[in-house]
Amino acid sequence: MSHDIEQHTPPPSPTRRTVLTGAAWSVPVIAAASLAPLAAASGTPVLAFNQATYNGTACGTITGASVSVTTNGTPTAGVSVTTTLSGGYTFAGGSATYTGVSDGSGAVALPAITVPGVGGTVSLSASSGATTTSSTVASAIPQNGAYVKYAAQTSSDHAPHVPTNARPLAAGYFLATNGDLYKFDTLVDTNVIDATGYNYGGTGDAVVYTKADGGYLKYAAQTTSTKFSDVPSSAKPLAGIYFLAPNGDLFKANTVVDTNVKAATGYNYGGTGDAVVYTKTNGGYIKYQFQSTSDFFPDVPSTAKPLAGIYFLALNGDLYKGNSIVDTNVTAATGYNYGGTGDAVVYTKPSGAYIKYQAQPSSYFSSNVPANTEPLAAGYFLGPDGKLYKNNSVVDTNVTSATGYNYGGTGDTVVYTKAAPC
Secondary structure, three states: OOOOOOOOOOOOOOOOOOOEOOOOOOOOEEEOOOOOOOOOOOOOOEEEEOOOEEEOOOOOEEOOOEEEEEEOOEEOOOOEEEEEOOOOOEEOOOOOEEEEEOOOOOEEEOOOEEOOOOOOEEEEEEEEOOEEEEEEEEOOOOOOEEEEEEOOOOOOEEEOOOOOOOEEEHHHEEEOOOOOEEEOOEEEEOOOOEEEEEEOOOOOEEEEEEEOOEEEEEEOOOOOOEEEOOOOOOOEEEOOOEEEOOOOOEEEOOEEEEOOOOEEEEEEOOOOOEEEEEEEOOEEEEEEOOOOOOEEEOOOOOOOEEEOOOEEEOOOOOEEEOOEEEEOOOOEEEEEEOOOOOEEEEEEEOOEEEEEEOOOOOOEEEOOOOOOOEEEHHHEEEOOOOOEEEOOEEEEOOEEEEEEEEOOOOOEEEEEEEOOOO
């Protein structure tokens, strides 16, 4: 299709590039809230952890944890209790489960818990008999740097100057918690509130962001940023130079293109092909920047999550492409574009991980990827244990956060941060 070039024409793209990473360490905290009673009935054992919070160091151990067993408030001996860890945490010896019998004081002493380098929030459960209850296990996430990996490269590029707490963004950007915005290993702005990176083809990287005085756009090939003073500082920056304000105003640069918008996702399909997918109270929409009106999808629920590539994920698990349901029972999904009409969606179901290209009638099943992974653009998946997958293959481990993107055709890329290896 042909279209007019808007006022913000992307600068010409140079040639391919290299990338980044930084290093650091933080202290994981395992928070195990007291477990709820197994049952309210009299005579049924009640389980509880001995601490509300367990603290540990990445790659270290946690000792002194135990589960108490009481019946009608009295410590109970001889009860078999199975405790289960997740997310890479293990008991001494390498198992994620431990079964012990309560002693005379009603306690089951747990073996030392080994903290993985990836940290993170996991679940800790205890069970006795047929009834099981669980609690949350929270760990601070230790990180040791920032990376970018291109699918065509065997190794990742490392950015040693990027802070360990930076959030990875598409197109090789990172946003630190102090507001510093990096392009690979280079600081490009400060006091940034929020940001979204995107690619418009080849090395055409850009970042859309907000500061206290409004919205901004910076192309990687330009030394300065373009400011949009009419955009509220509280607006959410979206790819393709869109911003969604808390009051529902949807901006394209400085111009409001729609109102009463509930949620939105921007993307680019090459050059000046910016588009925004969004929902309102009456359904789903897409607006291409060169069109004066939006396309309407009345069959899409207003509560659906808009995704790049004109996909929507409904609360009941229905996955839409425009007005059409392309799959069901979907638990999480991320859409993306790999140039022109090359739309695709990466998603998970209880049965596993999938990717569907718009031009193909069926989805690809990634049999080696667990169902509880986070789907990322460009066919990447991030597991709770820190394993980063590209389709069916593990490409890195100890990963704490990641964002995938595509720079055209087979140019799949992932931007991520890692924890220090044990």
